[in-house]
Amino acid sequence: MALFDKIRAMANSSLKRIVHQIERIKEELLLIGEMRPGSLTKQYRQPKEKKGGFYQISYTYKMKSKTEYVRPQHLDDLKRQVETYQKFKGLIEEWIDLAITHSKLKIQIDNRNQEND
Numbered sequence: 001m002a003l004f005d006k007i008r009a010m011a012n013s014s015l016k017r018i019v020h021q022i023e024r025i026k027e028e029l030l031l032i033g034e035m036r037p038g039s040l041t042k043q044y045r046q047p048k049e050k051k052g053g054f055y056q057i058s059y060t061y062k063m064k065s066k067t068e069y070v071r072p073q074h075l076d077d078l079k080r081q082v083e084t085y086q087k088f089k090g091l092i093e094e095w096i097d098l099a100i101t102h103s104k105l106k107i108q109i110d111n112r113n114q115e116n117d
Contacts, residue, residue, distance in 0.1 A: 011105055011108065011109050012109075014105055015102060015105055015106065015109075018098050018101060018102045018105070019102070021094075021098055022095060022098050022099065022102070025091050025094055025095045025098075026095075028091055029088070029091055029092075032084060032087070032088050032091075033080075033084055034077075034080070034081050034084060035081050035082075035084040035085035035088055036057070036059070036078065036081035036082055036084075036085055037059045037060070037061065037082070037085050038057045038058055038059030038082055038085075039057070039058055039059070039082065040055055040056070040057050040070065040075070040078060040079060040082060041055065041056055041058065042054070042055055043055070043056055054069060054070075055069070055070040055072070055075055056068065056069055056070060057070050057078055057082070
């Protein structure tokens, strides 16, 4: 029975660590500013000569692809928004990974508890 108690303590410690990491992610998400999905690319009206350059933002929203021209005065702002969106996506992905691990671990603990009853 001592081995089972050690395993349970380690599992509970892991659960607490996961909950702490999820809380950290939630705090970071509260600080997220303006964001926008997509990627910014520079295009050329004459690509061979690299003349007539302009920027576009391309993204998919509600299963529809969209491309919009970007005026030079909006470029820096849009770059920040796209970077913020990438950070947001990374945090959400990390949260989902942790949530899945947390769920699996809770199920394992519950199954072991039922086996030892």
